[in-house]
Amino acid sequence: MEMKPIDSYSKQLLKMLEQIEEENLYIKKNIEAYSQLDKAEILLIELKARYYSDELIAKTLKTTVDSLDEGLTNIKKKLGFTTDSDIIKFARIFKIT
Numbered sequence: 001m002e003m004k005p006i007d008s009y010s011k012q013l014l015k016m017l018e019q020i021e022e023e024n025l026y027i028k029k030n031i032e033a034y035s036q037l038d039k040a041e042i043l044l045i046e047l048k049a050r051y052y053s054d055e056l057i058a059k060t061l062k063t064t065v066d067s068l069d070e071g072l073t074n075i076k077k078k079l080g081f082t083t084d085s086d087i088i089k090f091a092r093i094f095k096i097t
Contacts, residue, residue, distance in 0.1 A: 027094070030093075033080070034090075042096055044057070044068070044075065045096050046096050047060060048072065054068055054069070072087070075087065
């Protein structure tokens with residue numbers, strides 16, 4: 001059987017399937033932690049993922065920036081994250097936006 005070169009459409013489709021597989025594995029790894037989040041934590045993740053400033057998030061949630069930082073630190077610990085980028089990826093994959 002003759003091997004045909006992969007066309008650009010097939011390459012794009014393969015890349016999409018690999019991304020879906022990667023996201024599926026990520027969800028499986030993090031679904032338990034996601035289920036432990038309360039509504040306030042999910043809202044905070046959503047606002048952070050929308051790139052709102054800490055000042056705007058604090059104002060929206062009627063709290064202080066210090067309390068916001070504490071909340072973000074607790075969320076990162078709960079999810080095993082170290083950066084805001086981790087939170088943003090989590091929000092994107094779990095559709096928290």
